[in-house]
Amino acid sequence: MVNKVYGGNPEKAMLDAFPEKERLILRQQKKAGLKEEILALVPAAYKSEKIRKEIAEKVIAYLDCEEHEIPKNIFDLRYSVCNLNDYLESYYDSSAFRMIEEVRPGAFKPWEFDRRYYPFNGLSPSLRYHSNEVPEEYFEKKENRFDAIIWLFEKLRENGKKVRDLDVKSIFDYGLFSLMNYYDRSVFLMIDEFFEGQTKPWEFRERCSNEYWITHNDVAKEGILFLIDKLGLTKDTITQLTLKDFEDNYLDIMLYANYNGLIFSAIDSVYPNEFAHLKWLFQDIPEKVFLIKENRLFIAK
Numbered sequence: 001m002v003n004k005v006y007g008g009n010p011e012k013a014m015l016d017a018f019p020e021k022e023r024l025i026l027r028q029q030k031k032a033g034l035k036e037e038i039l040a041l042v043p044a045a046y047k048s049e050k051i052r053k054e055i056a057e058k059v060i061a062y063l064d065c066e067e068h069e070i071p072k073n074i075f076d077l078r079y080s081v082c083n084l085n086d087y088l089e090s091y092y093d094s095s096a097f098r099m100i101e102e103v104r105p106g107a108f109k110p111w112e113f114d115r116r117y118y119p120f121n122g123l124s125p126s127l128r129y130h131s132n133e134v135p136e137e138y139f140e141k142k143e144n145r146f147d148a149i150i151w152l153f154e155k156l157r158e159n160g161k162k163v164r165d166l167d168v169k170s171i172f173d174y175g176l177f178s179l180m181n182y183y184d185r186s187v188f189l190m191i192d193e194f195f196e197g198q199t200k201p202w203e204f205r206e207r208c209s210n211e212y213w214i215t216h217n218d219v220a221k222e223g224i225l226f227l228i229d230k231l232g233l234t235k236d237t238i239t240q241l242t243l244k245d246f247e248d249n250y251l252d253i254m255l256y257a258n259y260n261g262l263i264f265s266a267i268d269s270v271y272p273n274e275f276a277h278l279k280w281l282f283q284d285i286p287e288k289v290f291l292i293k294e295n296r297l298f299i300a301k
Helices: 002-006 010-017 019-047 049-063 067-073 075-079 085-092 096-103 110-117 136-140 142-158 168-173 177-182 187-194 210-215 217-231 243-248 252-259 263-270 276-281 287-291 293-300
Strands: none
Touching: 019 049, 019 085, 049 067, 049 075, 049 096, 067 075, 067 096, 067 110, 085 096, 096 110, 110 177, 136 142, 136 177, 142 177, 142 187, 168 177, 210 217, 210 252, 217 243, 217 252, 217 263, 243 252, 252 263, 263 276
């Protein structure tokens, strides 16, 4: 049959039997041609904006993806395939966003092109990550910060997620680690600025740092009173407060930062001396709190 129908050409027979393979071969051939065209145009890019726009259009065609997928797919072209990295350094300060912006103005935000630079691998929280797309000074402007936060909220809504569940990792996943640098990697400080002080640290899964709580002792006391009220505790039941209650309400970092992990010490700060006679009845005192000399002296009073 192959001899009669396909002239003895088995490759034609395979392409007819498997049309998806034919499409794949054609796509690969098209990409190979685009690659050669891009590499041929790059040396002439300095001549005019028209040539640079032509390169950008060919890069998009080479990606062969939906428009909204351009940012996440363009990364591989920087260091492989078309080797665009030197070109981007020369004409766009290493920014793929600026190149695409010339031919798709307003279609994307610069941080969308940072998504594949995701550096969150258990590295030190104190590190500040460099971005080729969003310079540090970009988020010095309040309107730029708010523009990014509004965009982030829209993405969360599209993905069925809530603002209170935001954490540093998820914000990094959206390419906004330059924004996190501005807020010293604090989700709460970011949200609190946007809502003009109308939020509280315990409303968010991502805990505030020790440094925040130590310098905001009044907020810590407010958090303790909030927890007591939320749990409906009274003078007769306040000793039922547990470490898990603090953990479940995102106040455990505060407890350790401001009160060395002692629940009674936290209660005593908002109700001075009122429950001193009950301090041994407070639950969930972890053994490690007694490694701190000040805790042993405090309990022994």
